[in-house]
Amino acid sequence: xxxxxxxxxxxxxxxxxxxxxxxxxxxxxxxxxxxxxxxxxxxxxxxxxxxxxxxxxxxxxxxxxxxxxxxxxxxxxxxxxxxxxxxxxxxxxxxxxxxxxxxxxxxxxxxxxxxxxxxxxxxxxxxxxxxxxxxxxxxxxxxxxxxxxxxxxxxxxxxxxxxxxxxxxxxxxxxxxxxxxxxxxxxxxxxxxxxxxxxxxxxxxxxxxxxxxxxxxxxxxxxxxxxxxxxxxxxxxxxxxxxxxxxxxxxxxxxxxxxxxxxxxxxxxxxxxxxxxxxxxxxxxxxxxxxxxxxxxxxxxxxxxxxxxxxxxxxxxxxxxxxxxxx
Numbered sequence: 001x002x003x004x005x006x007x008x009x010x011x012x013x014x015x016x017x018x019x020x021x022x023x024x025x026x027x028x029x030x031x032x033x034x035x036x037x038x039x040x041x042x043x044x045x046x047x048x049x050x051x052x053x054x055x056x057x058x059x060x061x062x063x064x065x066x067x068x069x070x071x072x073x074x075x076x077x078x079x080x081x082x083x084x085x086x087x088x089x090x091x092x093x094x095x096x097x098x099x100x101x102x103x104x105x106x107x108x109x110x111x112x113x114x115x116x117x118x119x120x121x122x123x124x125x126x127x128x129x130x131x132x133x134x135x136x137x138x139x140x141x142x143x144x145x146x147x148x149x150x151x152x153x154x155x156x157x158x159x160x161x162x163x164x165x166x167x168x169x170x171x172x173x174x175x176x177x178x179x180x181x182x183x184x185x186x187x188x189x190x191x192x193x194x195x196x197x198x199x200x201x202x203x204x205x206x207x208x209x210x211x212x213x214x215x216x217x218x219x220x221x222x223x224x225x226x227x228x229x230x231x232x233x234x235x236x237x238x239x240x241x242x243x244x245x246x247x248x249x250x251x252x253x254x255x256x257x258x259x260x261x262x263x264x265x266x267x268x269x270x271x272x273x274x275x276x277x278x279x280x281x282x283x284x285x286x287x288x289x290x291x292x293x294x295x296x297x298x299x300x301x302x303x304x305x306x307x308x309x310x311x312x313x314x315x316x317x318x319x320x321x322x323x324x325x326x327x
Contacts, residue, residue: 004180008165017174024172024219029230031148039149043141047131052141053124054149060120071116075104077138079127099135106139106188106197112152132178133161136186144227155191156227160219162212164204169212171219187216191224
């Protein structure tokens with residue numbers, strides 16, 4: 001206990017890391033970090049570093065574990081052996097099994113499991129670096145991974161913890177406050193304020209407990225805004241990519257239209273040439289027809305000339321009459 005600080009809160013109301021009693025540590029999230037997972041999230045909260053991955057919904061094996069009316073949620077919380085200063089034994093422990101159970105139950109009222117009967121949704125939360133509040137950090141990362149995977153949910157789940165140091169309630173405990181504080185109350189809730197996880201370690205009065213719940217709700221609201229902003233940034237980038245793709249499509253379509261226009265022009269010129277050739281042929285045919293008409297007219301004129309030739313008429317006076325008497 002030699003490294004225990006004398007005071008956790010100074011005269012100005014500031015904690016060891018310079019925060020107020022109702023402030024959370026700086027948080028950064030990034031989703032879609034694992035290409036082979038259906039959904040993933042990397043979270044940094046203070047010195048905590050957590051990676052969450054979601055696989056599913058997928059068929060559950062063995063079949064005897066399947067639920068006929070809903071999907072099964074499996075949650076695995078694990079701390080890497082190098083996540084703390086003193087190397088821990090790798091593999092599941094009683095603590096990790098207990099945190100996995102309560103974290104799974106924190107998501108069951110939110111995830112619409114009835115849409116996937118007989119399926120399983122696997123959630124893996126791996127703590128790469130621990131600095132107090134790892135269970136709540138893992139829940140926040142897992143909630144974002146579920147959203148990234150497109151799992152239908154009633155809303156996001158946000159988690160935070162309230163502790164008691166120097167006789168005063170503080171939000172989002174850091175490592176010294178978690179190790180040497182008088183109480184630790186981790187809590188998870190939905191976006192509508194429904195509490196899905198509530199644990200307590202330490203002693204607080206009834207009035208302090210009510211204040212702790214309200215203070216934790218405020219912290220969860222702050223985390224919810226960060227979660228929403230992270231999702232918004234991702235979809236904004238996707239929209240920008242789609243818009244750029246549409247612009248490229250427009251350029252391609254314009255190129256296609258210009259090509260078609262040029263082809264139509266070529267076809268028009270070819271049609272004009274064909275029309276001109278047809279006109280020339282028609283002109284030749286007209287000339288030949290005129291020649292034929294003229295030849296016919298010449299023949300008619302020649303016949304007319306023949307008709308106009310005077311043919312001598314027979315004169316009865318010149319013709320000798322037979323003398324009947326002579327006969």
